[in-house]
Amino acid sequence: xxxxxxxxxxxxxxxxxxxxxxxxxxxxxxxxxxxxxxxxxxxxxxxxxxxxxxxxxxxxxxxxxxxxxxxxxxxxxxxxxxxxxxxxxxxxxxxxxxxxxxxxxxxxxxxxxxxxxxxxxxxxxxxxxxxxxxxxxxxxxxxxxxxxxxxxxxxxxxxxxxxxxxxxxxxxxxxxxxxxxxxxxxxxxxxxxxxxxxxxxxxxxxxxxxxxxxxxxxxxxxxxxxxxxxxxxxxxxxxxxxxxxxxxxxxxxxxxxxxxxxxxxxxxxxxxxxxxxxxxxxxxxxxxxxxxxxxxxxx
Numbered sequence: 001x002x003x004x005x006x007x008x009x010x011x012x013x014x015x016x017x018x019x020x021x022x023x024x025x026x027x028x029x030x031x032x033x034x035x036x037x038x039x040x041x042x043x044x045x046x047x048x049x050x051x052x053x054x055x056x057x058x059x060x061x062x063x064x065x066x067x068x069x070x071x072x073x074x075x076x077x078x079x080x081x082x083x084x085x086x087x088x089x090x091x092x093x094x095x096x097x098x099x100x101x102x103x104x105x106x107x108x109x110x111x112x113x114x115x116x117x118x119x120x121x122x123x124x125x126x127x128x129x130x131x132x133x134x135x136x137x138x139x140x141x142x143x144x145x146x147x148x149x150x151x152x153x154x155x156x157x158x159x160x161x162x163x164x165x166x167x168x169x170x171x172x173x174x175x176x177x178x179x180x181x182x183x184x185x186x187x188x189x190x191x192x193x194x195x196x197x198x199x200x201x202x203x204x205x206x207x208x209x210x211x212x213x214x215x216x217x218x219x220x221x222x223x224x225x226x227x228x229x230x231x232x233x234x235x236x237x238x239x240x241x242x243x244x245x246x247x248x249x250x251x252x253x254x255x256x257x258x259x260x261x262x263x264x265x266x267x268x269x270x271x272x273x274x275x276x277x278x279x280x281x282x283x284x285x286x287x288x289x290x291x292x293x294x295x296x297x298x299x
Contacts, residue, residue: 106193107158110169113191113198116140117154117171117298125151142198146208147173147188155185157293162219162239168192168201170215170293185295187213190221192244199244217288221246230256230263236286252283 119140120126125148126138139148147154153174158167169192172185190201190213202223205211211225219238226232233253237246256265267279274282 106166109166109193110158110191110198113140113142113169113171114156114298116142117156120148121154121298127151142191142200144171144189144208145206147171149208154298155295156298157295159215159293161215161221162243164239164243166193166243168239169198172295183295192239194242194244201239201244201246214287215290215293216286217290220249220286220288222286234283250282250286252279254279 117140120138120143123138126135129135129138155172155174157170157172159170160167168190170187171189171191172187174183174185186208188207190207191198192201193199201221202213205223207213210227211223214222214224216222221237221239223235223237224233225235231253233251235248235252236250237248239245240247251270253268254265255268256263258264265276267274267276269279269282
């Protein structure tokens with residue numbers, strides 16, 4: 001009886017094993033949905049890797065995307081260029097012909113002169129030393145005599161008078177700021193460049209109350225003077241080929257005298273007597289208004 005029971009148990013065990021083998025045959029393991037999905041991902045990544053490899057072998061490669069650092073750098077460079085251009089326009093804002101707009105590249109040749117005026121302004125025209133023996137030596141060597149006589153606002157402007165590509169420097173004084181509609185500075189000095197340093201265009205003249213200059217179109221410089229109540233004159237110049245020496249192109253004078261109680265004037269052009277009408281017309285022919293200069297105050 002025990003033997004039959006034992007045999008039965010063995011047969012039952014064998015049948016159970018056989019059924020298990022048929023449900024899960026060796027070598028054909030079941031792949032779960034998750035495993036299958038992972039296999040698809042691996043397959044797709046493999047394809048992508050192949051595409052990347054193929055692209056890397058292509059002689060026409062795509063440029064790398066611009067990083068935020070590079071973008072900021074480029075924007076900074078672009079802004080620098082724009083701001084630089086604006087600075088040049090401000091510094092050289094004379095609305096004149098292209099050949100006479102002030103190139104910023106040579107404006108720095110007058111830094112030494114402008115520094116002298118700046119020092120004068122910042123030190124209140126050295127007024128505290130007016131009674132000192134060292135008063136005159138306080139002023140820079142390039143500062144004219146008349147501009148230092150009283151405290152006032154000092155202005156400068158660049159303008160290429162002769163159109164040779166090198167700007168000249170104008171110095172002026174006035175009581176009204178450049179934003180004032182009535183701003184009309186009094187010209188005190190004019191500087192050019194001799195190839196090595198800044199020089200006075202008119203080194204023998206001290207501009208101020210009795211002698212002054214004005215700029216007009218076509219490179220004309222007008223120098224007006226009054227040596228006395230009865231004598232005055234207007235000379236016209238252009239800058240010579242060397243870029244800093246003035247060359248006189250015309251000259252007008254008016255000399256008065258009394259005949260009884262009545263003043264009588266004699267007018268001349270280059271030493272030749274002319275009528276008053278010819279005198280006025282000759283001067284006016286040169287006085288073609290220059291487009292407003294871009295004046296800047298010296299601080």
